[in-house]
Amino acid sequence: MSDPIAESSGNKLPLVEQFYSIQGEGYHTGKAAYFLRIGGCDVGCNWCDSKFTWNSDLHKLTEIEEIVKNVLESGADSVVITGGEPLMCNLDKLCGELRRRKIKTYLETSGAYPLSGQWDWICLSPKKKMPPVGGIESLAGELKIIIETAEDFIWAEEYRSRVNRDCKLYLQPEWSSFNKVMDSIVDYVKFNSEWSVSIQSHKYMRIP
Numbered sequence: 001m002s003d004p005i006a007e008s009s010g011n012k013l014p015l016v017e018q019f020y021s022i023q024g025e026g027y028h029t030g031k032a033a034y035f036l037r038i039g040g041c042d043v044g045c046n047w048c049d050s051k052f053t054w055n056s057d058l059h060k061l062t063e064i065e066e067i068v069k070n071v072l073e074s075g076a077d078s079v080v081i082t083g084g085e086p087l088m089c090n091l092d093k094l095c096g097e098l099r100r101r102k103i104k105t106y107l108e109t110s111g112a113y114p115l116s117g118q119w120d121w122i123c124l125s126p127k128k129k130m131p132p133v134g135g136i137e138s139l140a141g142e143l144k145i146i147i148e149t150a151e152d153f154i155w156a157e158e159y160r161s162r163v164n165r166d167c168k169l170y171l172q173p174e175w176s177s178f179n180k181v182m183d184s185i186v187d188y189v190k191f192n193s194e195w196s197v198s199i200q201s202h203k204y205m206r207i208p
Helices: 064-074 092-100 151-160 175-191 201-205
Strands: 012-022 032-038 061-063 078-082 104-109 121-124 142-147 168-173 195-197
Touching: 012 064, 012 201, 032 064, 061 064, 064 092, 092 104, 142 151, 142 175, 151 168, 168 175, 175 195
Parallel strands: 032 078, 078 104, 104 121, 121 142, 142 168, 168 195
Antiparallel strands: 012 032, 012 061
8 A cells, every 4th residue: 555645734635627516426416516536546446437546646736725715616515525545635624624614525435545534424435455444434424335246246245234324325337337237236226225226327417
């Protein structure tokens, strides 16, 4: 496991992109939010659709004040911080500045690095190559397991046993394997009703 990204104070972050859009996955699907995509990830999922984020050195270190200014100008009332793996960065200052301005903070993470920041919602999507650390499972509002093969259902049940009883449970088809795995996911949810299906609806809406 590599060291967390430089600028440990969190005054600047390697910002890949930022945009105001509609959440396309999981519990908050269909709701408007401002998205901050943070650079840096060494989890290395072969099916990742954001590989352009992996090398944080390719992305400009951006001042927190500038990021928050853009959020406020958008009119959004919530921010989704994603990646990459955003917890490779210190997110304390960013979250503090956003919450001070009454902006809700949502995190999308594999949990592979220690938690920083203060969160209104954590979506945990654990990966086999680098499992979660620090007991983040107990804090997750949402568990989202990406299904690529039948073995991923076993992984899903392992983590279902670790999250809190109120955590929302989602199985999401890996996009390039959609046709191969969707029927299996539907059947699984029909006989394991604790789970729900999540799809990447933003791709159907043709929005980021």
